[in-house]
Amino acid sequence: MPETNSTTGFALTCWSCNVRTDDGQFCKGCGKIQPAPAGSDYFALLGLLPKLAIDPAALEQRFHQLSWKLHPDNFVRSGDFERSLSLDRSSQLNDAYRTLREPVSRVEYLLRRRGVRKEGATKQQAPPELLEEVFALNESLDELRSARRNGGSRLVDLRQKLEAAQQNFETRLAEVDAKLETMFSAWDSALDRGADESEQQELMARMNEILNRRSYIRNLVANVQHELAEENA
Amino acid sequence: MGRTVGIDLGTTYSLVAYMDCETGRPRCIPGPYGTPLCPSVVSVDADGSIVAGEAARRRLLTQPDRTIYSVKRLMGRGVADIAEDVKLFPFRIAPESEHVIRVRLGDRVFTPPEVSAFILRELKSWAEDYFQEPVSRAVITVPAYFNDAQRQATKDAGRLAGLEVLRLVNEPTAAALAYGLHQEQRGHVAVYDLGGGTFDISILKLISSAEGDIYQVLATNGDTHLGGDDVDNLLLARARQDIIEHYALDINDYPEALQELRKDLIAAKHALSDSDAHPIRFPLPSGSVYFRELRRAEFQEWIAPLVDRSMKPVKMALADAKLKPQVMDEVVLVGGSTRIPLVRRRVEEFFGRRPHTELNPDEVVALGAAVQAHILDRGVENMLLLDVTPLSLGIETMGGVVAKLIPRNSTIPASAQELFTTGVDHQTGIDLHVLQGERELAADCRSLARFQLKVPPLPAGMARVEVRFTIDASGILQVHAKDLHTGEARSVNVQPSYGLTDAEVERMLEESIDFAEQDFAQRQLIEARNEGHAILHATEKGLREEAAAELPAAERARIDVAIGALRTAMAGTDYKLVRARMDELNQATANLAELLINRVLHATVEGKRLDEV
Numbered sequence: 001m002p003e004t005n006s007t008t009g010f011a012l013t014c015w016s017c018n019v020r021t022d023d024g025q026f027c028k029g030c031g032k033i034q035p036a037p038a039g040s041d042y043f044a045l046l047g048l049l050p051k052l053a054i055d056p057a058a059l060e061q062r063f064h065q066l067s068w069k070l071h072p073d074n075f076v077r078s079g080d081f082e083r084s085l086s087l088d089r090s091s092q093l094n095d096a097y098r099t100l101r102e103p104v105s106r107v108e109y110l111l112r113r114r115g116v117r118k119e120g121a122t123k124q125q126a127p128p129e130l131l132e133e134v135f136a137l138n139e140s141l142d143e144l145r146s147a148r149r150n151g152g153s154r155l156v157d158l159r160q161k162l163e164a165a166q167q168n169f170e171t172r173l174a175e176v177d178a179k180l181e182t183m184f185s186a187w188d189s190a191l192d193r194g195a196d197e198s199e200q201q202e203l204m205a206r207m208n209e210i211l212n213r214r215s216y217i218r219n220l221v222a223n224v225q226h227e228l229a230e231e232n233a
Numbered sequence: 234m235g236r237t238v239g240i241d242l243g244t245t246y247s248l249v250a251y252m253d254c255e256t257g258r259p260r261c262i263p264g265p266y267g268t269p270l271c272p273s274v275v276s277v278d279a280d281g282s283i284v285a286g287e288a289a290r291r292r293l294l295t296q297p298d299r300t301i302y303s304v305k306r307l308m309g310r311g312v313a314d315i316a317e318d319v320k321l322f323p324f325r326i327a328p329e330s331e332h333v334i335r336v337r338l339g340d341r342v343f344t345p346p347e348v349s350a351f352i353l354r355e356l357k358s359w360a361e362d363y364f365q366e367p368v369s370r371a372v373i374t375v376p377a378y379f380n381d382a383q384r385q386a387t388k389d390a391g392r393l394a395g396l397e398v399l400r401l402v403n404e405p406t407a408a409a410l411a412y413g414l415h416q417e418q419r420g421h422v423a424v425y426d427l428g429g430g431t432f433d434i435s436i437l438k439l440i441s442s443a444e445g446d447i448y449q450v451l452a453t454n455g456d457t458h459l460g461g462d463d464v465d466n467l468l469l470a471r472a473r474q475d476i477i478e479h480y481a482l483d484i485n486d487y488p489e490a491l492q493e494l495r496k497d498l499i500a501a502k503h504a505l506s507d508s509d510a511h512p513i514r515f516p517l518p519s520g521s522v523y524f525r526e527l528r529r530a531e532f533q534e535w536i537a538p539l540v541d542r543s544m545k546p547v548k549m550a551l552a553d554a555k556l557k558p559q560v561m562d563e564v565v566l567v568g569g570s571t572r573i574p575l576v577r578r579r580v581e582e583f584f585g586r587r588p589h590t591e592l593n594p595d596e597v598v599a600l601g602a603a604v605q606a607h608i609l610d611r612g613v614e615n616m617l618l619l620d621v622t623p624l625s626l627g628i629e630t631m632g633g634v635v636a637k638l639i640p641r642n643s644t645i646p647a648s649a650q651e652l653f654t655t656g657v658d659h660q661t662g663i664d665l666h667v668l669q670g671e672r673e674l675a676a677d678c679r680s681l682a683r684f685q686l687k688v689p690p691l692p693a694g695m696a697r698v699e700v701r702f703t704i705d706a707s708g709i710l711q712v713h714a715k716d717l718h719t720g721e722a723r724s725v726n727v728q729p730s731y732g733l734t735d736a737e738v739e740r741m742l743e744e745s746i747d748f749a750e751q752d753f754a755q756r757q758l759i760e761a762r763n764e765g766h767a768i769l770h771a772t773e774k775g776l777r778e779e780a781a782a783e784l785p786a787a788e789r790a791r792i793d794v795a796i797g798a799l800r801t802a803m804a805g806t807d808y809k810l811v812r813a814r815m816d817e818l819n820q821a822t823a824n825l826a827e828l829l830i831n832r833v834l835h836a837t838v839e840g841k842r843l844d845e846v
Contacts, residue, residue: 061442065442073706087646088703090646094644094647095647
């Protein structure tokens, strides 16, 4: 097994030619593919700083450049070990691109990495300013379900009400997304300024809150869509 | 190393193709009947010998109980999955079917990968005859919507046929590769692939970059049980009903006649792609003749629901790709069933543009497979294919709910890591259940495999096992586990829910040793024929030399006889006989060789250059 640095997990020497190596994808000595550094971060895999405002076209281009080099198509005739390295590295590259391509999964990833956001532990509480609207919506949903069961005559009416509510919440979703985007710039400029840990933590906490609200509203929209689809079926 | 071929292992027909390096274009390899279409039919003789392809198809009419078609429908499936198929296809499912279906052919029993392997062997031999050299590596295409078990079954079939399967490529993606090479397409491309038994839709983005062309699949969807077979079954059901009503005879009671009728109806289906009506005159076992004029209008009315069924996956793929039908730059039609005018019209209406049909829809997938085979042989030079996994991958959690790990339409290879721990003190194993599908509950998804992670007995929650799920470039799942305390890799013995275990494939390989010998004989024959050609060529060249005139007439006659005998042997299949005839010819030409050599020596002395002699 190659010697590894215990803190970064980066291979220090090439597994094939034993030349000292950096954290690059290929050995500078013999050109062989190297193991991915353990626990490497998706931003780093794509050669990026952990910033949140990312130009999608540039990201795609970077993804393609790395794909040309790491894709298993290049390693069909290599040995088992190189083939497995290519499989690891190219699957990580694809995972990284998939995660960072979408703004929401990008920020969620950053917050999880930094321990701010816990998997499966996101709060599903209604944001206070939405409480009234949420109550009204749930009431309409209940009415719709019972009206459907009993073949009630108010179906058309309720349907319109729900569609209006859905529109409303979709607008809210767009507002949240806009807010998130503002936070992205705030985060990026904080990084540029070399903001300290406490400032970073505060920004991340605010983004986490926005994400919780977003996921709550998104669930509402999905519920309404589901009910309306049932209606059509 | 020999060359890698591309194989389209289809429901109705299979093909093998290669990249012609002189023209830079892929080409299909014709079989002994002159066509590159090899019927995906396998038949077992009374003496146990097996035939595949056209010869087997002919026996479908005479020995239907020993012959099987459309076996692709059974690949990677369980007994419960195929209840509908069994009603419509003459599959004789053996009672010993468990996690793998077993079909009965005559008095022998085979798994679907074994049956498919016979088709692959046939194609392998076509390629070996064509190149006059052994072929042992292949790229095989599969429907894009095939799940893990169906892919694994296809790979097993390749292995059983003595082929190293370098990659499984999705059929619509292969078609896009062939078209891309054909006409330099760019932008967003939709590939609508309606084959014999499966339907796929893939949405691709074709990008030119500094390094070369990238074929990136954005989304795929489909139905692995929708195709020309369904059209045939529909026609057959109509005809059967007709015959019951008018002739008081159930054609299902006559397996031979049923296959004959099916054949006629398929011919009628083909004819209706070009004409408005087609007469069916079918002599019934009772002696009377079933006559019916099949009109295109009624045919289209019957099959409209089938065509409609294909449009739902099309819409879902577009939604996943976040694209509208109007923004497609190109639409490509693939698969024999897209010859049906109604299918063409629906697709054209939906996308609002005329679909491409320039390449033969039967051949285009095999041609694309050959392109990918070439890429793998040479390494990525100027083409890169980025495909996706068609179905989400997840694991079962508390309450039978599926936790998604890798979403559908993720670029492959793709992976996900999960950390597992124990819930009870001194627990020594953690059970995992891996599934594929889009539904919330495990019961509604496709079970891929179950396995147990071994952990050392520790207090609850102390064990830490990291499991890495990787979907490789062929769309097949690999599982690796690591104990985070020790850093040791833990072996994972995955028991596939619907498929052969490695041990079973190994055993089948051993059992098929007689087929391996057949392969060896095949290779020997190819080599012997190659050498035979060389000797014949040299002898004939020698006989044209001036020096040959000095041969006595009897000796010349002996050579001619030996040449004839060698040619006859080379037309046969016994390599030992070819070798024997080669030796005889060598003996017969001993004097001729001497004469020629003397002549050369003489010429050299006279100061002539050797190549002028």
